[in-house]
Amino acid sequence: MPEQKATTAVRIADELSSCGVRLVASLPDNWLMDVIETIRRDGRFIHVPVNREESAIGLCSGAYMGAMGSAALMGASGFMTVIYALTKINYTYEIPLLLLATLRGAAGDHHKHHISNGLYLLPVLEAISMPYQIIDDRDDVGLISRCYRHTRTYSRPMVVLFTRDLLRGRH
């Protein structure tokens, strides 16, 4: 893998480990493949590939009740399918959860099928009052820990959104 992408993936993994994340449940997005592969190979994590994004919400929420730090990693399209699970489980029971997702459909994403995510992902987050943090630069990867801690303070979920420039390099 190109050096810059490898470094970004490793920095994300290091940051997750530093804030106590042990379980990472994931579904793929092409932009995330280096991150997923890095986590899969990293003995600090239990990596669980899941069948759908809602399953990641359930797994990570249960892990929280077992005092295990966790994160759910997914693409923007997958995130758009989990609104019910987040609001029913994590809002109703006030269970913290860190999600990591791609900021699809923004400038730099040349895939037309992600236009809907560009139009609606951020408005959906705002509609459910869910805090988010966009990370566009490798020097800001440390914000992941800040967001993880915020989920514990806030007792609800928060999502970190990775841009294409962060994960794949500017083009």
Place this chain on the structure above:
Amino acid sequence: MNYLECFRAIARHRTNEVVITSAGNSGQAWWAATGDSVASFYLDASMSLSTMFASGLALAQPDLRIWAFMGDGAFCMNPGMLMIERELNLPNLTHFLVSNRVYGATSNAALPNFAQNDYAAIARGMGLQRIFEFRKLDALERGLSQMTAANAPGHTFVVLEVEPFTASEQALEQPPFNGTELKYRFGRHLEAVLGCDVFGYRV
């Protein structure tokens, strides 16, 4: 087999297991059978995620024995959950699939393909090996003794074929707690029995 009698039988065989229930009838039935709001977590309206939630808990706490109930209405929304359960193969988790062939929480509305669905076969197709099916109460009583006495080598999947709730059973009380109260009751119980720190995070 009668839904409530089935749950009462399971409750009689319970020792130190914590319990996760699914939406609707399973929560009502477990509450009616046990009145437990400390070592049971009622994951209401979870729409197929009760065993995923239980899997996360079981993964985090290998010494904790967990029973998770799920209706077949919820199961049909996400049968692929069994792929994850098989891959994790957690010996401390038992998945009870409560098959009443209807969406019990919504006035017993019809379930798609209800007459043909073979849940044990689906589980076998996903590679699960420790599968039990019970259609009669006496068989359940015998089987529960066998199941709970053995050290499970891996994940256990149990299909309970029950009758849908009657109109009077549908009126059974829902566990009378809001979500955050349940979270703290259950989490404090886990902290006490496991010595772990669920809520101890401080900024």
